[in-house]
Amino acid sequence: MSKALDILYKVLDFQSGSLLTASEKPTSALKRDDWIEKGEWLDDDGLSISNPGSFVEGVTLANLLVTEPRPRNPLLADIVKRIGLAERTGRGIDRIFEGLLRYGRPAPDYGRSDATSVVVQMSNTGSDLGFLETVLREEERTGRSMPLDSLIILSRLRQERRLIITDLTHSTQKTEQATRVTIETLVEAGLVDAHGSGRGRTYTLSAKLYRKAGQKAGYIRQAGFDAIQQEQMVLRYIGENGSIKRAEVAELCRLSMPQAYHLLKRLKDSGKIQQHGVKRHAFYTQKS
The missing domain is CATH 1.10.10.10 (Winged helix-like DNA-binding domain superfamily/Winged helix DNA-binding domain)
Structure with missing residues (x-):
């Protein structure tokens, strides 16, 4: 138990760490095995905690957040929950994620886990x-x-x-x-x-x-990318096929029919294309 408390204090001292994250990880490891081979270290990337042994059978990196809780030692897990060191719901991993993400920090990374140990790394990125x-x-x-x-x-x-x-x-x-x-x-x-x-x-x-976040230009760059790309796609399609219809624009750019109409209108108003015919018979070509 002294090893568990030692790691708990180190997590609590971890710069920008949250109490929620700090209190959950040691008890999760406590329910897995003894603490003789446990490891924890701080480096330039943040705090890492390792625990010998692979994930419990049925738990993988691909279902870590959605699988049912599967304690390796059900009796010890129940004792830890009864004395208040962990939740009876068994969703400690969820709480670790929440404790980091709500502060704008990266999610915990379990990617270094393998068949011999489970490793979680928590970035030292500051809170937002x-x-x-x-x-x-x-x-x-x-x-x-x-x-x-x-x-x-x-x-x-x-x-x-x-x-x-x-x-x-x-x-x-x-x-x-x-x-x-x-x-x-x-x-x-x-x-x-x-x-x-x-x-x-x-x-x-x-x-x-x-x-x-003080990044107004960042949003304009992201939102504006669609319109520019869609216009280029339509013009390229016309260049290769001679003409285009509204339904083809909708399929090409993955737009609704009203959105396709507005895209074509914008190109027509800017003088880049011209319309032939009306309503459902309309088609568009490059303006000569």
Whole structure:
């Protein structure tokens, strides 16, 4: 037990660490085995904690967030929960993720785990208090804690700027349908902006979040990319095929029919293409 407490104190001393993250990881390891071979170290990348032995059977990196709790020693796990060192729900990993992500810090990394040990690394990246304020305001608005899936999606978008739904399902470890429900909820809340439609629909952080972070130009670069790319795609299609119809624009750029109409109108108004025919018989060519 002294080894467990030693690691607990070191985690608590970890720069920018949160109490939630610090208190959960040692007890998770405590329920796995004895502490003789445990290891922890600080380096330029952050704090790492290792525990001998692989993940419990049935637990992998691909289902770490969604699999049912599987303690290696059920009796010891129950004792630890009864004395208040861990939750009876057995969702300690969720709490580690939440404790980092809500402060705008990178998710914990279990990627160095292998058949001989489980290793978790927590980055020493500083907290983003502006992001935390956004999370707290949203929690105040909804009257509940922000779900882990939402925190994961916002974190990915903060790091990688623009993603499609399949990028995000890998991180949430949920089905595409479940992930889509979560991200569309974030769109409705004004935290995420959606661009395009269908399977080509992409997502970025909203203009509101970019403004709060003092990165107005960053949002314009992300949102403006779609329009420029779509115009180039339409002009290239016309150059190769001679003409294009609205339905073809919608399919090419993965847009709704009204969005395709506005794209064609924008190109026509700028003098880049010309219209022939009307309504459903209309087609467009490059302006000569």
